[in-house]
Amino acid sequence: MKKMMVLVLLLASSYSFASIRCTGNNIDIKVNPLAKSLQISGKYEGTINSLRGSGIEYFGTASSGNFRSLTLFVDGVDSELTVIGSNGRASGIISVDCN
Amino acid sequence: MNNKLIMISVISLLFKILLLFAFLSTYADASSNYVSIDIEKLDYKKPDSNRGEAGNLIFPQVRLSWDEMKISLDNNSSFLDANIKVNPRYIKFKTSGLGFTFPLESESGFFKVNGATLENSSFILNQDFFNFSGEKFSVTNGTSKLILDKFNVYCNGEDDMTSGKGLIKGCLTDLILNGLNEGDLAGATIDYYDSTANGENIFLSSRLKSFELKSSKFKLDLNQAHLEVLNYNIDIGTADISCEKESKLYELDVDRLKNACVDKTEIHAPHIKIKDKETGSGFDISLEQLKTEKNSIEAVLPSVEINGEEGKTTKLSSIKIDCFKKENYEFYDLHKIISGCVENGQIDIDGISTVGAKTEQQFAKKLNVTFENNLVILDMKIKLPLIPQFKFNVEAYVRHDQDNKTLTFDIIRYKTIKILSWRYALRKALEFYVKGNDKMYMDDKKIVIQL
Numbered sequence: 419m420k421k422m423m424v425l426v427l428l429l430a431s432s433y434s435f436a437s438i439r440c441t442g443n444n445i446d447i448k449v450n451p452l453a454k455s456l457q458i459s460g461k462y463e464g465t466i467n468s469l470r471g472s473g474i475e476y477f478g479t480a481s482s483g484n485f486r487s488l489t490l491f492v493d494g495v496d497s498e499l500t501v502i503g504s505n506g507r508a509s510g511i512i513s514v515d516c517n
Numbered sequence: 518m519n520n521k522l523i524m525i526s527v528i529s530l531l532f533k534i535l536l537l538f539a540f541l542s543t544y545a546d547a548s549s550n551y552v553s554i555d556i557e558k559l560d561y562k563k564p565d566s567n568r569g570e571a572g573n574l575i576f577p578q579v580r581l582s583w584d585e586m587k588i589s590l591d592n593n594s595s596f597l598d599a600n601i602k603v604n605p606r607y608i609k610f611k612t613s614g615l616g617f618t619f620p621l622e623s624e625s626g627f628f629k630v631n632g633a634t635l636e637n638s639s640f641i642l643n644q645d646f647f648n649f650s651g652e653k654f655s656v657t658n659g660t661s662k663l664i665l666d667k668f669n670v671y672c673n674g675e676d677d678m679t680s681g682k683g684l685i686k687g688c689l690t691d692l693i694l695n696g697l698n699e700g701d702l703a704g705a706t707i708d709y710y711d712s713t714a715n716g717e718n719i720f721l722s723s724r725l726k727s728f729e730l731k732s733s734k735f736k737l738d739l740n741q742a743h744l745e746v747l748n749y750n751i752d753i754g755t756a757d758i759s760c761e762k763e764s765k766l767y768e769l770d771v772d773r774l775k776n777a778c779v780d781k782t783e784i785h786a787p788h789i790k791i792k793d794k795e796t797g798s799g800f801d802i803s804l805e806q807l808k809t810e811k812n813s814i815e816a817v818l819p820s821v822e823i824n825g826e827e828g829k830t831t832k833l834s835s836i837k838i839d840c841f842k843k844e845n846y847e848f849y850d851l852h853k854i855i856s857g858c859v860e861n862g863q864i865d866i867d868g869i870s871t872v873g874a875k876t877e878q879q880f881a882k883k884l885n886v887t888f889e890n891n892l893v894i895l896d897m898k899i900k901l902p903l904i905p906q907f908k909f910n911v912e913a914y915v916r917h918d919q920d921n922k923t924l925t926f927d928i929i930r931y932k933t934i935k936i937l938s939w940r941y942a943l944r945k946a947l948e949f950y951v952k953g954n955d956k957m958y959m960d961d962k963k964i965v966i967q968l
Contacts, residue, residue, distance in 0.1 A: 470645055475551055475582045477645045479673055487646040487673060489551060491580065493587055498580065500553065500641060506671030506693030508641060508648045511553075511580070 438492055440516040445499065447490065447514065449476055456490075458483070462501050462509075492516045550679070551643040553580040556651070559635035561601060567628050571601040574610055622681065631659045644679055647672045647687065650697055666706035667697040686767040692730040704740055713746070720745040733764035735778065748795045754788030776845045782809045792824075799824050807848065814842040814854060822872070832877070835867035840888075851968070852919045859917045859924075862888040891915055893926065907934040913964075926964040 438449040445460040449469070456466040456478060464483010471477050477489040487502040497516040501509040554576055561572040575598045581588040590597060599610040599617075608627070610617040621627050638651025650669040655662065672678070674687020696704040704726040711719045723742035729735070737758040744751040761781035766773055784807040792799035801822040808815045818836040825831070840862030846853040858864065866884040870877050884897035893915045900906045910933070913926040958965040 471550065473585045474587050477551070477643050479645055486671070489553070489641070489643055489645075491582070491587055496589065502646060502648055502671055505699060506648070506695060507669050507697075507699065508639060508650060508671075510639075511578075 438516055440490065440492065440497055440499070440514040442514040443512050445512065445514060447499070447516075449490070449492075451476075456488075458485075458488070458501075462488075462503075490514075550584070551580065551582040552679075553641045554639070555579075556635050556638045556640065559633065559638075561630070561633040563628065563631050564603065568604045569602065571603045571608075574599045574601055629658050630656055632657045642679060642684075644677045644683075645673065647674075647678050647684060652697065661709070661711035664706075664708040666708075667701060667703070668694065668705040668707075669697050670694050682768075685769060689730065689762070689767055689769075690732055693727065694725070694729075695727040704738075717747055718745070730762065733762050735760050735762055748793050749799075750790075750792045750794060752788075752790040753786055756784065756786035758782070758784045758786075775847075779847050779849075780809060780811045780844060782807070782848060784808075797824075809842060809848050811844050812842055813840065814848055814857065815839050830872040832870050832872050833866050833868070834870075835865075837863075837865045839863045852917070852922060855924070855968070856917050856919060859888050859891055859893075859915050861890070862886075888915065904934075909933045922968045924966045924968060926966075928962050928964070 436451070438447075438451070440447040440449070443461070445458065445462065448457045450456070451469075451472060454467070454469045456469050456476065458464055462483065462485045464480045464485055466478035466488070467481040469476055469478040474493050475489070475491055477487065479487045485501050485503055486506065489500045491498045494516060497514050499509075499512045499514050501512070503509065555578050557575040557577055559572070559574050561574075564571050575592075575595070577592050579588070579590040579597075581590075592598070596614060597612045599612045602609045602611060603621075605628070606621055608619050608621055633656045634653070635651055636653040638649070638654060641648040648669075648671045651665075652667060654665040654668065657663070671693045672684065672688035673691040674683055675690075676683035676686050678684050678687050694705060703724050705724070707721070707723050707725065709719075709721040713719060721742065721744050724740040726738040726740055728737050735758075737756070739753065739756040739758065741755065742751075742753040744753075759782070760778035763773060763777045766777070784804060786802075786804045786807075789802040789804060790799065791802070801820075801824065803819045803821070805817040805819055806815070807817075816836070816838040818838075819834070821833045821836060823831045823833070838858070840854065840858035841860050842848065842854065842857045846857060848854060864884075864886040867882060868879055869881040869884065870879040879900060881897050881899050885895070887894045891914055893913050895909075895911045895913075897909055898906055899909050909931075911931040912929045914929065916925045916927075917923075918925070957967070
């Protein structure tokens with residue numbers, strides 16, 4: 419029983435650190451909450467190595483790529499991305515589908 | 518004096534923009550991680566005693582994240598069009614069915630704002646960055662007014678940008694101000710109205726491609742600027758201006774910002790026009806480069822045209838200036854620059870001529886002035902009507918009185934052709950630098966020029 423409880427707790431905690439994948443509107447995003455990193459490809463390309471936020475919201479500044487910052491809302495229903503381009507201009511809200 | 522007012526206006530403008538950011542940050546409470554608002558229209562007017570109806574707000578959509586909760590509001594059928602009410606501690610947005618109340622920080626700059634308007638704007642703030650863009654924005658504190666057209670502002674910070682302190686730090690280390698749309702060549706438009714300490718109106722209108730601050734360097738890429746101050750209209754065409762900022766300065770210390778900037782500046786401004794509205798006189802200046810270091814100022818000016826009150830134009834061509842500058846001395850304050858040049862400096866002018874409607878008559882060429890510890894040696898070749906070109910050399914002690922705005926030359930010795938008195942030759946030379954003889958006094962051993 420104890421082992422079962424530990425397993426459930428481990429599964430529950432690992433779920434919140436599970437990687438997230440979002441696609442749509444010519445954008446592909448992989449979020450690794452544990453490593454605090456994000457990779458984006460497609461219309462915007464690059465990496466964030468010091469991702470902030472958790473749960474439903476992630477944001478950060480690009481370590482490399484063709485954008486400066488982004489914010490990602492992940493709620494499994496209406497996920498939304500806003501990207502700040504290299505010229506400091508915001509993309510507007512971009513709809514994406516996240517797992 | 519006028520240049521000083523330009524700089525004060527620009528610093529004041531920067532200060533007010535950053536103050537505005539701090540003001541806007543009061544909307545994002547510390548417990549909120551993220552705010553994104555699209556604003557179709559905002560009309561805000563501060564009520565008497567900071568209490569009561571304050572205008573209205575129309576916003577198509579809002580995204581908020583509040584701890585672990587995401588709030589999405591889409592204003593379908595205008596059901597979220599809001600009236601604004603304020604009291605000294607809160608601001609409330611009241612819609613037909615909802616109310617949003619935000620506490621106001623007691624130290625916030627909120628009530629310094631008398632009125633504000635926004636059209637088709639977007640505002641994003643989270644712990645990492647801040648973005649504010651729109652078609653039109655205006656803000657006034659009663660005495661000054663700032664208007665931005667088709668603008669975009671982005672700041673990025675390492676500290677929490679949702680706090681006023683973090684926001685200012687971020688905007689003082691990584692800032693972009695540019696046009697709303699990438700393809701818009703006009704860039705952002707900034708209009709700014711203010712008044713001097715003496716109550717004279719100032720109006721600055723500028724169109725800039727970009728204004729950037731990265732770590733320790735300001736960089737302004739200007740399309741054009743127009744400044745009205747006192748009796749003067751000043752127009753600047755395209756210009757590149759950059760200057761230093763202390764890399765570890767994270768607060769709005771205007772003096773420290775100014776001092777670092779004036780001690781390391783670089784300006785390229787090929788078209789500067791200064792006109793006295795009352796007399797019609799003025800200057801047309803082409804500035805290839807102006808460069809300052811802590812203790813020096815260098816300038817290269819392909820030409821300076823001095824347009825006199827009676828339609829007379831004097832043209833100075835190919836000017837090079839290399840002078841001592843005291844630390845923190847403003848390069849736009851003529852008298853501070855003259856005081857440095859007099860201490861140690863070199864000024865070379867290739868030619869001086871009078872320009873008529875169809876003619877250009879060269880009066881002097883190869884003018885070299887060397888200053889060393891208030892001793893000045895002037896060399897030039899002069900051409901006067903009916904007299905062959907001759908060399909003129911004078912050595913004098915020079916005193917610069919900043920309070921009385923005078924330059925006094927005590928003549929030690931001179932050398933010129935024998936048929937001319939040095940006073941006649943020098944008077945003719947100096948007439949090219951001063952408007953009329955009433956600004957110049959001369960006796961056997963002394964020349965005093967009122968600047």
